[in-house]
Amino acid sequence: MEIAVLLKPVPDPAQYDKIQIDPATGILVREGLKTVINPEDKHALEAALQLKEQYGGRVALIGMAPASAVETFREGLAMGAEEAFLCSDRAFAGADSLATSRVLAAAVKKAGPFDLVLSGSTSADGGTAHVPSQVGELLGFAHLTHVIQFEIGSDGLASVRTKMENGYRESRGRLPLVLGIRRELNTPRYISLMGIMAAQGKPVHVWSLDDLGLDKGKVGLAGSPTQPGKLYQPDMKRKGEVLQGEAWEVAQRLVGIFRSTGILG
Amino acid sequence: MPELKFSEAQEMLRKVVREFVEKEVVPIAHRIDVENECPVDVFKKMGTLGFAGVFVPQEYGGAGMGLTERAIILEEISRHAAGFAMILMTHHLGVEAILSYGTEEQKRKYLPDLASGRKIGGLAVTEPSGGSDVGGQQTSAEFKDGRWVLNGRKCFITNSSNADVTVVTARTGEDAKGRPAFGAFILEAGTPGFAPGREENKFGLRGSGTGDLLLNDCEVGEEALLGAQGNGAxxxxxxxxxxxxxxxxxxxxxxxxxxxxxxxxxxxxxxxxxxxxxxxxxxxxxxxxxxxxxxxxxxxxxxxxxxxxxxxxxxxxxxxxxxxxxxxxxxxxxxxxxxxxxxxxxxxxxxxxxxxxxxxxxxxxxxxxxxxxxxxxxxxx
The missing domain is CATH 1.20.140.10 (Butyryl-CoA Dehydrogenase, subunit A, domain 3)
Incomplete structure (x- = not known):
């Protein structure tokens, strides 16, 4: 089975206090931030590796990131993927989820064909959860997100359970598919030392805009139909106020405060 | 002098070990100390990831890394549980002795199990007469009818009761100048005449059991000799x-x-x-x-x-x-x-x-x- 795993380097949660947002563009400043594999993408990779162990084939990592993120892809290779395709070009900077999906879909087509495209449902930084579905649409593959369980039979028929607000939904479909994986699906394996050694010799292909043959106006900030709105720092200051008077009177004033601040409807 | 800088692979190793330690070792660090018990199951898990054979070449089932990577592993474990790191540290002593001094046959026989953590290793040198006084060792190895017969007592030996394979040094006779000569022997747990003795109650590095190893007419074949006779010290x-x-x-x-x-x-x-x-x-x-x-x-x-x-x-x-x-x-x-x-x-x-x-x-x-x-x-x- 040929499987592509969409892998996104995201800022290390341990360094969230160092995250800054460019006030001019409203976009995360990624330079200088240590990155890790997006946590849900690790679950997607684990699912891919388990399928490879079951059916054979290969697992390829595909992602869009600055070239400095190559270490994050190397980590995915150490986990067990065979090769990585890193889409990296100045023109990709500032992409929203659709512009990102165009790049990823083009890379999946170029590196493919694949039977299955897996990714985390949601990224820990942007958190739009748009990408798996958008990539599916662009590829013309059926797609499901928030996958908490799935099986692929030897006949290529997939049974997929997706999480919904108050329950879950069972779906069945034929490959090729794009699935957005949630963390409930599995427990990612530890990377072994042998995996780290093997990863040093595995290929990381870096693809530019030209390599993917994409229109410059369809990628990056220029190709993004959504733009971040106004950014502001919420006022987290607390102010204490002592209410004095008779109990009944204080209680009424308190209820009034609760109503005015929306705590009580 | 260039700055101390680790390679990309070494940084990844540190990250991987840290993640493992935080999930598997931190929750039991206090318990290891209180109960003074080696968590063998966690050791075996480390073995499957390559920690136990970090510097063993891949042809013998190791990870094929080096001593720097080993130090990174020990540092990361010791950040939270030095007693547990001590078990791995001591295991590596036995591994290193076989790797550096073993015959090809000995390496093929012992290293794959040791490198994968299926077996725990150790090294026994210290005796009641002293540790640093290597020349004062009293444990003897006598060659009789094509077999080595070992007698004596080793003490303060870490992994004494957990090790499956221990490299033990013993006096084999004298050299040409009349000075004591020593040999090293690979002894497997369960060999008749070879058994752990009393366990010490250390106040530090607990969890890594330390105690005596007793040799009473412990008989092993010539193939147990590690390195040249006289090279044990x-x-x-x-x-x-x-x-x-x-x-x-x-x-x-x-x-x-x-x-x-x-x-x-x-x-x-x-x-x-x-x-x-x-x-x-x-x-x-x-x-x-x-x-x-x-x-x-x-x-x-x-x-x-x-x-x-x-x-x-x-x-x-x-x-x-x-x-x-x-x-x-x-x-x-x-x-x-x-x-x-x-x-x-x-x-x-x-x-x-x-x-x-x-x-x-x-x-x-x-x-x-x-x-x-x-x-x-x-x-x-």
Missing amino acids: KLALATIAKVGRTGMSAISVGILRGCLEEGVKFAKERILYGKPIAKLQAIQLEIAQNRVDYEAARLLTYQAIGLKESGANCDAEIAAAKYFSTEAAVRSAKRTIDLMGGYGVMNDYPVGRYLRDAMATIPSGGTSHVMQLVIAGQTLA
Whole structure:
């Protein structure tokens, strides 16, 4: 089975206090931030590796990131993927989820064909959860997100359970598919030392805009139909106020405060 | 001199080990100390990831890395549980002895199981007569009818009751000049006449069982001899210097990082006079000293290991790293306890354990006195 795993380097949660947002563009400043594999993408990779162990084939990592993120892809290779395709070009900077999906879909087509495209449902930084579905649409593959369980039979028929607000939904479909994986699906394996050694010799292909043959106006900030709105720092200051008077009177004033601040409807 | 910089693969290794330690070792670190039990299941799990055979070539089932990577692993484990790291450290002594001195047949027989953590290794040199006095060993190995018969008692042997494969040194006779000659033997647990004796009750590095190994007419074939006959003392000393002292040094670096991080955490959280004690200059001085001790120990340790890996003759550098790091760990743990006031002596915090562990790193692989003699010997030569 040929499987592509969409892998996104995201800022290390341990360094969230160092995250800054460019006030001019409203976009995360990624330079200088240590990155890790997006946590849900690790679950997607684990699912891919388990399928490879079951059916054979290969697992390829595909992602869009600055070239400095190559270490994050190397980590995915150490986990067990065979090769990585890193889409990296100045023109990709500032992409929203659709512009990102165009790049990823083009890379999946170029590196493919694949039977299955897996990714985390949601990224820990942007958190739009748009990408798996958008990539599916662009590829013309059926797609499901928030996958908490799935099986692929030897006949290529997939049974997929997706999480919904108050329950879950069972779906069945034929490959090729794009699935957005949630963390409930599995427990990612530890990377072994042998995996780290093997990863040093595995290929990381870096693809530019030209390599993917994409229109410059369809990628990056220029190709993004959504733009971040106004950014502001919420006022987290607390102010204490002592209410004095008779109990009944204080209680009424308190209820009034609760109503005015929306705590009580 | 270039800055101490780890490769991309080494940084990834550190991250991977840290993740493993945080998930698998941190939750049981206190229990290992209290119960003084080796968590064999976690050791085996480490084995499947390659920790047990980190510097063993891949052809023998290892990860094919080196001593620097081993030090990273020991440092990361010791950051939270030095006693558990000690089990791995000692396992590596047995592995190194077989790797460096074993015949091809011995390597193929023992290394795959040791490198994968399916079996635990050890090295037994010390006797009641002393550890550093290698020439004073009384355990004997007599060659009779094509078999070696071993008799004697080893003491203060880490992994004594957990090891499946132990390299044991014994006096085999005399050399041409009439001086005692020694051999090293690979002994498997369960060999008749070879058994663990009494278990010690250490106050530090607990979890790594330390005790006697008893040899009573323990008979093994010629194939158990490791390295050349008469080479046992050299094998023991070289293994202890290369893997033992560098290992203790790396363990101490881990304890030092623990002291630094726990001290910083406490200083930022503890409020006195209406502000965190981190704002007090007296506390800042303690934190600065912890930082300097950690950085200096780290530099000495990784530099000495780097020199060893480059093939340099660096016994003095290794001794300096071991001497400084282990002593600094004791200082730093005491200092951290001091800055924590009454909380420092509560077992709810791990720093008391760090002090006990740091104290226990000093005699292992040669005391600070012995390390200073090695350093002085080379410096005055």
